Amino acid sequence: MDVRYDEVTQSTKVEAVPLGHLSIETGHLYLDDFADGDRKIARQLEQAAPWLEAAGKRIHRRFGRNARISTCFLVDDYTPSSSSLDQPKPSEVVDIVTAAADQAGFRIDYLAREAGCAIACERPHSGPRDRSALADIVAGLIVEEAAVGANGSRPPTAQTGWLSNGERSPAVAVAMDAPDWDPPEEFGKYKHSVFxxxxxxxxxxxVPQAERQYSCSLLSAVWQLLRLGLLRNAGKAVAKPYRFGSNEALPELWSQLPSITQLTPDAAPFAAYQVLSLLPPHFRAAEHAAEIIVDHLRFDGKVLKQTADRARDETNPVTLPDNPVGRVSHLFFDDVHVTHND
Known part of the structure; x- marks a missing residue:
């Protein structure tokens, strides 16, 4: 597959994006999860509520009453649904999520689409010229670490679509000639490897000329980078939140919805210096993988400097870690179990 992306050059102006102090992801659900109405959504948001409150108090103590905190909710419209016939419309999901959040004692400022992390669009019914292939861009920024003693027998990540955080066990072509087994080894391990x-x-x-189907891990990496305000396409900001007018109806199809929809009129910025995700534990593996992906990206220095300078210029200065992974946090609460009444 031929992957093309625009890279920021020294002469390209980097567009700034609004930044808050903290972005809190309050949930992540598949469209199939809405088949049972609001029960599963309500339960997940109920579990997230106390942790959201605690995180808010911590940020307010650090930055005062004017601390900029936003909340977001991610809907997976990228993974194929088991039944497209019962797939809820965007307006139905917005009503369910906002009502469940209100019942849990907070509000959700932004609703995002996971498919919008693969190909971003900023307005309803966007055409090809108004879209950015974010997953392709991020995949093109991956820098694979060279394994010690690598002999080229394994193709690079750009060809295989696989990325590791260490050196894999050597492949054995003929079992009878197998050398002594060597275990995989994590780069920069501490005593023991977590490969x-x-x-x-x-x-x-x-399928002839089939397109890539991106994994949850890669799309989660894109999602975190959007929330950190670190993604650009030829220097331009991507996936800017869209606010529907009072007389403007949401599209009927998910593919016609902007990547990020702003639900509240006075919301703090979508992107922030720090991001926190409150999720059920079954997302743990994908989120760990997403952090490894982010750790392997070649970021544009102008974007990182722009963000770091703005953080230091805050009324209460913020010193950001050199590695963006240090700005990402997770809290995995008890899984959601919904009892169905017969």
């Missing part, structure tokens, strides 16, 4: 091999995308080889 992870991540699938970034897959391609259906039975």
């Amino acid at each position: 992870v091999d991540i699938e970034l995308w897959s391609v259906d080889k039975s």
Whole structure:
């Protein structure tokens, strides 16, 4: 597959994006999860509420009453649904999520689409010229670490779609000639290795000219980078939140919805210096993989400097870590169990 992306050059002006102090992801659900109405959503938001309150108090103590905190909710419209017939419309999901959040004692400022992390669009019914292939851009920024003693027998990440955080066990062609076994080893390990091999995308080889199907891990990395305000396309900001007018109806199809929809009129900025995700534990593996992906990206220095300078110029200065991974936090609460009444 031929992947093309625009890279920021020394002469390109980097567009700034609004930044808050903290972005809190309050939930992440598949469209199939809405088949049972609001029960599962309500339960997840109820579990997130006390942690959201605690995080807010911590930020307010650090930055005062004017601390900029926003909340967001991610809907997975990228993974194929088990039944497209019962797929809820965007307006129905917005009503369910906002009502459940209100019942849990907080509000959700932004609703985001996971498919919008693959290909971003900023306005309803966006055409090809108004879209940015974010997953392709991020995949093109991956820098694979060279394994010690690598002999080229394994193709690079750009060809295989697999990325690891260490050196894999050597492949054995003929069992009878197998050398002594060597375990995989994590780069920069501390005493013992935690080796992870991540699938970034897959391609259906039975379909001619099939497009990549990006993994949850890669899309989660894109999602975190959007929330950190670090993604650009030829220097331009991408996936800017869209606020529907009072007389403007939401599209009928998810593919026609902007990547990020602003739900509250006075919301703090979507992107922030720090991001926190409050999620059920089954997202733990994908989020760990996303951090490894982010750790392997070649960021544009002008974007990082712009963000760091703005943080230091705050009324209460913020010193950001050199590695953006240090700005990402997770809290995994008890899984959601919904009892169905017969």
